[in-house]
Amino acid sequence: MSDTWTNRLSEYLDGDLPDKERAALEAHLPSCADCRATLEQLRRVVARAQALDDRPPAADLWPAIARHVGVVSLNARRARRRVSFTVPQLAAAAVALTLLSAGSAWLLERRQPAQRAAQSNTTPSPILTNAGTYEANPRYAAAVADLERVLAQGRSRLDTATVRVIEKNLGIIDRAIRDAQSALAADPANSYLNLHLAQEMRRKLELLRQAAVLAGART
Amino acid sequence: MLTTLAALAGLALAQQTDTTVPVRAGARLEVNNFGGEIAVKTWSKSAVRIAASHSSRDRITVDASDQLVRVKSESRRGPSQVVDYEITVPAAMALALSGVYTDISVDGSQGEITAETVQGAVKVSGGAGNVSLKSVQGDVTLEKARGRIDLSSVNETIKASQISGDVSAETVNGDISLVQIESANVEANTVNGDIVYDGTIKDGGRYRFSTHDGDLRVSVPEKSNVSISVSTFDGDFSACYPVQLVGPKTKHRFSFTIGSGSARLELESFNGDIRLCRPGQLAKDRNEDKDHDQDHDQDQEEE
Numbered sequence: 001m002s003d004t005w006t007n008r009l010s011e012y013l014d015g016d017l018p019d020k021e022r023a024a025l026e027a028h029l030p031s032c033a034d035c036r037a038t039l040e041q042l043r044r045v046v047a048r049a050q051a052l053d054d055r056p057p058a059a060d061l062w063p064a065i066a067r068h069v070g071v072v073s074l075n076a077r078r079a080r081r082r083v084s085f086t087v088p089q090l091a092a093a094a095v096a097l098t099l100l101s102a103g104s105a106w107l108l109e110r111r112q113p114a115q116r117a118a119q120s121n122t123t124p125s126p127i128l129t130n131a132g133t134y135e136a137n138p139r140y141a142a143a144v145a146d147l148e149r150v151l152a153q154g155r156s157r158l159d160t161a162t163v164r165v166i167e168k169n170l171g172i173i174d175r176a177i178r179d180a181q182s183a184l185a186a187d188p189a190n191s192y193l194n195l196h197l198a199q200e201m202r203r204k205l206e207l208l209r210q211a212a213v214l215a216g217a218r219t
Numbered sequence: 220m221l222t223t224l225a226a227l228a229g230l231a232l233a234q235q236t237d238t239t240v241p242v243r244a245g246a247r248l249e250v251n252n253f254g255g256e257i258a259v260k261t262w263s264k265s266a267v268r269i270a271a272s273h274s275s276r277d278r279i280t281v282d283a284s285d286q287l288v289r290v291k292s293e294s295r296r297g298p299s300q301v302v303d304y305e306i307t308v309p310a311a312m313a314l315a316l317s318g319v320y321t322d323i324s325v326d327g328s329q330g331e332i333t334a335e336t337v338q339g340a341v342k343v344s345g346g347a348g349n350v351s352l353k354s355v356q357g358d359v360t361l362e363k364a365r366g367r368i369d370l371s372s373v374n375e376t377i378k379a380s381q382i383s384g385d386v387s388a389e390t391v392n393g394d395i396s397l398v399q400i401e402s403a404n405v406e407a408n409t410v411n412g413d414i415v416y417d418g419t420i421k422d423g424g425r426y427r428f429s430t431h432d433g434d435l436r437v438s439v440p441e442k443s444n445v446s447i448s449v450s451t452f453d454g455d456f457s458a459c460y461p462v463q464l465v466g467p468k469t470k471h472r473f474s475f476t477i478g479s480g481s482a483r484l485e486l487e488s489f490n491g492d493i494r495l496c497r498p499g500q501l502a503k504d505r506n507e508d509k510d511h512d513q514d515h516d517q518d519q520e521e522e
Contacts (some may be wrong), residue, residue: 033480037483145237159320162338165357169391173410176410176431180489183452193452200410203391214355
């Protein structure tokens with residue numbers, strides 16, 4: 001992943017590369033599986049962003065993410081770029097985007113106006129750190145905790161068999177997350193492990209969201 | 220729960236509802252059924268027939284307009300309990316079927332289908348355009364569909380066969396089997412289960428298969444054009460034919476190319492093995508595994 005083109009893929013996708021560099025990158029892509037894979041992941045993240053829930057969130061969190069990515073990964077020379085990802089950041093972005101779509105907008109919508117107002121006055125905390133520290137990330141942890149709370153409140157409306165199945169499957173995902181975290185501790189630069197962890201954490205949010213929706217529905 | 224509901228329903232008098240409404244081309248059917256069954260089949264008439272078996276306490280309502288036929292059931296005491304629907308529709312009619320303790324089946328559709336249930340199986344033969352099938356606690360099975368396919372379960376298996384179009388399949392605790400797939404875009408992932416893919420690898424296509432605890436078995440023709448990346452943490456890779464690894468490689472992460480490499484195939488299993496075979500060979504392997512399992516079972520019984 002140390003290819004000189006890797007960090008230009010975001011510009012390429014944004015259509016920001018000069019013609020000459022774009023042509024050079026396009027000539028490079030067929031021979032570089034890593035670049036193609038990274039580009040594909042990047043496209044997926046963008047596609048996921050475009051497919052976000054169309055309910056307007058009470059606060060637009062994306063600028064904070066973009067700012068944070070900029071602080072972490074961009075130097076002055078690259079300051080004109082919109083967003084540039086390393087693989088761990090890409091993995092983090094995948095989770096963050098899911099967090100936005102699956103958790104934050106939904107949760108924000110359910111919060112009381114006073115809470116919304118209070119939140120709008122606080123400085124957004126960074127979402128993106130790196131893949132190995134997602135669970136320590138306050139916003140991810142808060143989204144999980146909020147969804148778990150909603151689920152706990154609606155638990156009595158769910159069939160006991162459904163509750164058992166959801167808990168069992170959350171346990172399966174948690175085990176996968178722990179496995180990936182342990183593996184990452186030994187090999188933090190491993191792009192597969194980063195993306196795998198991101199995928200499992202995204203899946204946990206999605207299952208929690210699905211369960212919370214079920215708990216709120218007529219069951 | 221279903222048993223309890225069925226028993227309660229049995230206390231009330233059984234009743235039949237049977238009504239037919241005319242529909243225009245392009246109309247859509249929406250059915251919501253809390254518990255029981257929704258079975259849809261097709262005919263050549265421009266009409267929808269709704270036959271329902273239900274308790275005398277329940278009332279079936281059918282709201283029909285040019286664009287929409289909406290079927291639901293109500294009880295004098297709130298939501299109805301168990302209703303078994305048998306509905307016949309024009310083949311091209313779009314279907315939106317949902318329930319909680321509900322089995323859903325569709326046979327012969329050539330239209331868009333959305334089917335969602337919590338405790339129950341979803342089994343569909345046919346479908347075109349957007350086909351989205353979801354269950355939390357039930358098998359999801361699809362065959363003979365074309366279009367954009369989205370299959371989802373949580374605690375059970377997903378099976379798809381004779382499909383053409385983009386395919387996405389996701390479960391948490393179950394296997395995924397994708398057989399006879401004609402697609403340039405396939406993604407399947409599970410946490411605790413095996414994945415089998417036996418289908419085309421098209422030039423320029425994108426294929427991604429990922430599991431945490433399970434094996435991957437994927438068919439790739441020797442004459443395809445595909446770049447393949449393999450990633451595991453604690454699994455092994457094997458292929459039915461020789462492959463030439465390229466670039467940096469470790470025991471658990473490497474890539475190789477077949478032909479021009481224009482398609483992209485990602486194979487990821489954290490704890491399981493990954494096996495690549497020729498088309499058709501996976502079925503043979505599966506049969507041999509089955510035979511082996513049966514032999515093994517017999518051995519155990521003899522012991």
